[in-house]
Amino acid sequence: MNRVKRLIKSVPGSTWAGILLMVFFAFAAKGYLSERNIMNILQSTSALVVLAAGMTMVILLGEIDMSVGGVLTIAATVTGMYLKLYETITVANIMIALLICCAIGVAFGLLNGLLIGYMRFNFWLVTFGTMSMGFGLAKGVTGGGVLSGFDTMFRWISTGRVFGIRTCIIWAAIICAIVIFVNYKTKFGLHIYAIGDSEICAQNSGVNVKKTRFFAYVLSGLMAGLAAVLLLARTNSAGATLGEGYEFNAIAAVVIGGTAMDGGKGGFKGTIFGAIFISAMKNGLQLVGLSNYWQQVLLGVVILAIILYDVINSKIRDKKSLRRVYSDGI
């Protein structure tokens, strides 16, 4: 009995929420667990999980990159404008488009990284600034309009099929695999944890704190660029509102995935779960006929509930372990 209890308590709130969600929608929404719908969910996860990959690195540092939605928007918009220059698209054009998209992402990442990593500006202020720049530039260059109807060859990036699986899912999976490697298997990944856990300790141990922080933001920018490609090719449209709210969804995915906001704890594997969770929930709510606005509200409620559950759980655990340490004679 005790073991069952312990097992139940060791499961994080997000997993419970995920299970509840599946069961609920399996009954409430017809065809929710069908192969087609699951593919739908994964498709809409693709851009989000890539965006959240960069966000995971930054949050593991104990900071936040608010700019990713804006960066995604400007990257997608400029790339869209480039594609619109041509009647017919060649492979070379697509390569250039990819390059533009990633370069814009990296450029913003460099700016964030330089200001925050090397010059130690406050990360909130800097990324709010670059977020505003991203959205503003997108509005400026499009004049507020929407670009749509891109070449099918470009759209293949997201809407093609390989072995029956949508290409955007495949790209996202490849990127996820690389980020998992970076996160868990490289020096860079470990140093991000180190800084998030104890910056002084990291510094005293010879970790290059500035450089590590710099590259975390660069990576986040690059991921925003890659997410922009996937989203642009999938939605077939670009405009100043394309990435609106994406930064919040990315943060939500990271948090639901169990990464601590003060850094040093968690990891990208959880974020993948978190991103799928968000898409799955939105999809289910859509199927039962709830509007976008109410989806937003419910997402907020679910995040709060998950956090509340985990906080209460860990408080109880902490208290117990403190008592244990104490009774051991410290």
Place this chain on the structure above:
Amino acid sequence: MEETRDLLELKNLSKFFPGVVAVDDVSFTVRSGEVHVLIGENGAGKSTLVKMIAGINPIDKGEMYLEGDHFVPDDVVDAQTHGINMVHQELSMMSNRTVAQNIFIGREPMKGGLIKSLDIKKMNEESQKMLNELGVKIDASSKTSDLSIAMQQMVELVKATSSQNKILILDEPTSSLTAPEIKSLFAIVRKLKKSGVGIIYISHRMNEMFELGDRITVMRDGKYVGTREVKNTNEEEIISMMIGRNIGTLFDRTYNECGEVLLETKELTGLRFKNVSIKVHSGEIVGMAGLVGAGRTEVAKAIFGYDPIDSGRIIKSGREIKLNGHSPRKAIDLGISYLPEDRKQEGLFLDFTISDNIIPAVLGRIFPSGIVNQKKQKEIAEEYVKKMSVATTDSGKIVGSLSGGNQQKVALAKWLLTQAEVFIFDEPTRGIDIGAKAEIYALMDELVGNGAGILMISSEMNEVCGLSDRIYAMHDGVVSGELFRGIDDFSEDNVLTIMLGSGGNHE
């Protein structure tokens, strides 16, 4: 022991911080295979000096020679690659990482050709080997936060010895350890010493330095005072070198008749303490001795209404008070004040002016309407600045720019202004110079002379023994003994024995 030779030579090292000379023209040598104890009062510049050697603080003036070659470390990594490692006073571990990752942070082993990845297996194996070699029984793959403080300390030591080691600096490594843990730490230090490492050992404990040390270097006020061979010196000589004056005058007290009981706890039990029953009378200074982590601060915070209690009672002037972790405000209004141990984090608003730091605890009392009269505030602040002889007359000065001693005076002024009856002072003289210490001691004497009661938590044994009317010793969350001046042996050794829980002569 192998033949010893000079390993590290320091020549005229100096370090300047804004407004202070933290290290002033210090020269001495460290030999291979010796434990070189560095001692001095808090604020004497020991930590700053060793941080210069370890490449953390840049050297402003002076030269360093490592094995005869001129060497001034650029940074921590540079010092480490030249074999200079340091274990810091405060634990600085990454608590969410494994032991192995902590040991190898900054120089992780990699594998693979073009795309390199962390060699976690090698990291674990090598860490385990190092732990085993030094006789530390820890699993290298376990999470650091699961270890006790003592074990984490051992890991830090292993971490510092893991790279090629010539000089090892230990900054008060025993400050949070119990007696048996200290023994195993000493065993490790002796092992390292045998292998020819030169060890700089900062400590406050006399018995430690005489047990472990080969030579003792004393620092005072940032200056080098002298170096002695352990076998040619004794405690008295070292103490007088450290203090530079007679202890008797430093702890000058007028002892008062004790009055009524001002504060009493009965069987107070909380998260880190159990059944604590103590009394503070009017007119007495009650010392509270114990190791870091013994639960002293936790008791104080519970009395002050900052932390919750599980059971037991707190009685102020005959009336039971129920704060239970809810309200320091209420405690202040009832005449209890608490000077926290960490003035920078808990005691002061470092970016505020002196005046804004002195007033907050009594704002509501002085300005009942809720509207702050700037002029009146300034007058009050200036009165207290004068009273406390803070080194500036300008109450508009930013507190963070003052020296440690003056900061502490401002922190004290805040509580004097509350006109409390019971003052709980947690490490009231930590990290301040001897002059400011003497002034604070005199102030405490004056306070109890006027009928207040003081509960003083202190880790400085000479302070506890020199100043208190009565001493409670705490060990592992319980009061392990009570000593009365004039009745019991107030020597540091005796108090230390009782607070280490190895039996007391008064229960």
